Amino acid sequence: MALTTSTASTTSLASVTLEVTDPEAARRFYTAFGVDDRVGLRASDAHSTGFRGFTLALTVSGPATVDGFVDTAVAAGATPLKPAAKSLWGYGGVVQAPDGTVWKVATSAKKDTGPATGEIDEVVLLLGVQDVKAAKRFYADRGLTVARSFGGKYAEFASDGAGAVKLALYKRGGLAKDLGVPADGAGSHRVVLGSTGAPFTDPDGFVWEAAAAHTPTSC
Template sequence: MTNRKLSLDILTLAVPTIDDARAFYTSTYSLGGTSLDLHGAGQLDLVAAVSSVASTEFPGLVVSYIVDQPSEVESLLAAAAAAGGEVLKPAKKGFFGGFTAVFRAPDGAIWKLATDKKKNSGPAAEPPTPTETVCILGVDDPKASKAFYTALGMTVDRDYGKKFIDFEFDAGTSRLGLLRRSELAKDAGVSDSGRGGGTSVLVSRQQSRADVDTLLAAATSAGGQVTAPAGVVDGGYAGQFTDPDGFIWRVASN
C-alpha cells in the first residue's frame, strides 16, 4: 500500500462555456467572488471542453450536496431551477428517512440535494451551506472498487457491501462514495445511458512529486491505467490515471 493517500480535493467539470457554468453554480449555491469553493466542503473547477457525452446521458457520477434541513433542500432546488437547471426529482421525504431532491445542471452534471432530517428545526440558512459534499461513483462492483481505492490509501468509513461504500475524508475536501451504477442512475431519476466514467476529472493534491509518482504506481498495481505519465505541467507536477470503471483522476503537486 502506498504511504500517501488519495484525496478528492477538486471536482473538475467539462462544460460548454466556463462563464455560463460559473454563473449557474455561483447563483445556485451562492458562491462568492471568482472561487468555486463549496463553502469549505469541497471545490469545483471548470474547463471548457466539447464533451463526447451528451448532456442528457448519465455521466456515471452524482454529487450529493448535504445540508441541514428540508427547507434548505427546497431553497437550493428552486435556485437551481431558476438558474436553468432541470429538476429530475422534486424535493420530498425519503421512504427510509431524510429529504432529497435531484437536478441536472445545464452542463450535464447531476446533483442530489439531501438532508437526513424530515422536519425543519428553524428558518433555512441564507445561503444554505453544505455540511459535506459526496462524489458518488457509479461502479460495476462496489467491493472491487473498494479494494482499488483502499490500495491507494483511502480508509473505508461506511460499508454496506453491494449497496453503498464510502471513505473517510479531510475537512475542506469532498467525500468519495461508491454505488452500483444502475442503482445510482435509478436514485438520480435517470436512465443508465452512456458508458464509462464520463468527462469529470477528480483531482487529488499531493505534498510532493514523489507522492504523485507513488500514487500513480499504486493505481497501476491495483488495476487502474495511467493515461498521462507524471511530468511538469503549468509549473507544477501532475499525472493522470483511470480507475477500473473509467473514472479519471489527476494527481498533482507543486
C-alpha cells in the first residue's frame, strides 16, 4: 500500500472495523464473546496469510474474568493460541477468532479477589510496526497524544474516554512472540481504523478512513 503524504491537523481513533469473509458469522461470535459494542464488521475477501500485524487486547479485573472471556471465546468457536496463565506482568491468554483476528485477554492481577465480572476495563488495539519510534512520530504528527512510551519497544496514545478503543504500537516481532504466533504474514491487515481527521495509510500499511465515510456492518 502506498503511504499517504498529506497530514491531518488532528486525528484520533474513532472506530475499529474488522474485515471478515462472513459478517453474519462474525457478528454471532463477537456478540457471544461480549465485544460487539467495540468493533465493527465489514465483508472482505482480501488476501491475507499468516500474522496480520495487530491484536485487540482486553484488560479485565482479575484471572477469573480472563478465564471467563477465554472460555466463552473458545466455546463460540475461537482457537486457543496461548492458554491463560500467570506471567511476569500478570495473568492472560490469547485466542484467535473464527475470522482470524487475534485477541488477548489479560489482567495485571495474579490472584483472584472475587468472582468473574464479565466486564471489560479497557480495549487496546496493538499495531505491530517495524519501527516504533518512527511510527510514534508519524502518529504524533497527526495529532495523537502519546500517553506512555518505552523507547523503541512500545508506545501508547491517549484515548477519547470511556468505551473508546485505545491505540498502541509494539514492535512487530515482539508482538507476534507475545501472542505465540510466527511474525511472518502477507496481504491485507484485515482491519480498518476510523479517523476523526483526514484518511491516510501509515508506514506499516494500516489504513485509516474518515469516520464519517466509514460504514461498517455493526455487530
